[in-house]
Amino acid sequence: MRFVKEAFQENWLSTVGPHITAFEKEFEAYVGLPAAALASGTAAIHLGLRLLGVGPGDEVFCPTLTFVATANPIQYLGARPVFLDSDSTTWNLDPDLLADALRDRARTNSLPKAVIVVHLFGQCADMSPILEACERYSIPVLEDAAEALGSTYKGRPAGSFGDVAAFSFNGNKIITTSGGGMLVSRNREWVDRARFWATQARDAGIEYCHSEIGHNYRMSNVLAGIGRGQMKVLPRRVKQRRAIAHRYRKALSDLPGISFMPQAGYGLHTNWLSCLLINESEFGCSRDELIHRLDTADIESRPVWKPMHLQPLYSSLPRYRGEVAEDLFRRGICLPSSSSLSRSDQQRVISEIAQAAAYSKSRLAHCAASVGYRFATDSD
Numbered sequence: 001m002r003f004v005k006e007a008f009q010e011n012w013l014s015t016v017g018p019h020i021t022a023f024e025k026e027f028e029a030y031v032g033l034p035a036a037a038l039a040s041g042t043a044a045i046h047l048g049l050r051l052l053g054v055g056p057g058d059e060v061f062c063p064t065l066t067f068v069a070t071a072n073p074i075q076y077l078g079a080r081p082v083f084l085d086s087d088s089t090t091w092n093l094d095p096d097l098l099a100d101a102l103r104d105r106a107r108t109n110s111l112p113k114a115v116i117v118v119h120l121f122g123q124c125a126d127m128s129p130i131l132e133a134c135e136r137y138s139i140p141v142l143e144d145a146a147e148a149l150g151s152t153y154k155g156r157p158a159g160s161f162g163d164v165a166a167f168s169f170n171g172n173k174i175i176t177t178s179g180g181g182m183l184v185s186r187n188r189e190w191v192d193r194a195r196f197w198a199t200q201a202r203d204a205g206i207e208y209c210h211s212e213i214g215h216n217y218r219m220s221n222v223l224a225g226i227g228r229g230q231m232k233v234l235p236r237r238v239k240q241r242r243a244i245a246h247r248y249r250k251a252l253s254d255l256p257g258i259s260f261m262p263q264a265g266y267g268l269h270t271n272w273l274s275c276l277l278i279n280e281s282e283f284g285c286s287r288d289e290l291i292h293r294l295d296t297a298d299i300e301s302r303p304v305w306k307p308m309h310l311q312p313l314y315s316s317l318p319r320y321r322g323e324v325a326e327d328l329f330r331r332g333i334c335l336p337s338s339s340s341l342s343r344s345d346q347q348r349v350i351s352e353i354a355q356a357a358a359y360s361k362s363r364l365a366h367c368a369a370s371v372g373y374r375f376a377t378d379s380d
């Protein structure tokens with residue numbers, strides 16, 4: 001509130017002002033790379049791909065299991081996404097599949113212009129083998145770290161591995177500016193270029209002269225003020241999200257047919273969203289039935305992202321496999337995970353899921369009895 005008030009008092013309300021510069025500096029100190037504050041994470045991906053030289057006719061490799069905002073900027077640039085499946089141990093881009101796909105493309109001299117890696121739900125993809133595969137063919141990497149601010153891989157922050165990375169401060173993210181994004185790169189000139197493009201690419205001088213196409217993609221000083229305040233609470237937010245995930249695990253892991261998103265040993269998973277898979281035959285009801293039951297109890301939950309190759313928008317595009325992502329989508333549910341979720345509200349979510357399991361079990365037993373089948377009991 002203090003930073004926002006300052007923005008109003010000093011009358012810096014638009015896309016120039018001291019909070020923007022300060023927010024970028026503070027973000028740079030956190031991630032360790034120069035940063036440009038933008039209007040959204042999508043804008044950061046768009047400008048990031050532009051920095052990597054993606055243009056009409058190019059192809060860009062992209063995980064199929066993600067939010068659509070990862071893939072759309074590829075099309076904004078006239079290029080074409082090629083979708084790759086996930087690894088079931090991280091839910092992120094499968095490094096072995098990526099290596100195979102790149103080898104396949106090298107053989108036919110049709111390598112992609114860039115590879116996008118997404119860090120889903122607060123967990124980093126396995127970056128070492130991914131970077132190794134890309135370096136072999138000199139393919140640049142864009143990290144979509146929209147969901148992963150605060151997470152680490154081998155001790156380093158998400159977003160510090162690729163040639164360029166994008167973060168989001170959308171309202172649902174671990175910290176927010178109401179809407180906003182950040183582009184980072186170790187190449188300071190690229191970050192300056194992104195800032196230039198984000199402010200309509202106006203050439204130096206008093207005339208409104210433009211030699212390149214630009215965008216209206218800059219963050220406002222008011223929102224940067226919110227971002228500065230949010231950076232101060234980021235470590236606390238990470239702790240809160242992890243505590244929520246821990247409580248869900250403790251309470252629900254023993255229920256039949258539930259398996260939580262794996263927590264890879266190579267880094268810190270913020271658990272921006274707490275996600276789990278439902279095995280219908282063991283749990284007794286499907287993922288959709290569980291979502292419906294929670295909804296009836298006024299609890300909002302969501303399916304895991306619908307893979308891009310299943311989207312009407314993208315179903316005709318080339319891909320490398322997709323069955324792992326399809327399974328995660330079909331069985332995956334994201335539970336209420338907001339940092340402000342109270343213990344009693346979380347307990348209500350837990351109780352509803354436990355009751356759904358118990359109800360499903362008794363319903364199954366009832367159906368089985370009516371056809372003369374007896375389930376094993378603890379005393380058997």
Ligand SMILES: Cc1ncc(COP(=O)(O)O)c(C=O)c1O
Pocket residue numbers: 039040041042043066067069070118144146147167168169170179180181
């Ligand atoms: C994986 C992923 N990429 C990109 C975005 C886009 O970010 P924004 O909403 O800030 O444009 C989001 C979230 O919205 C996201 O979850």
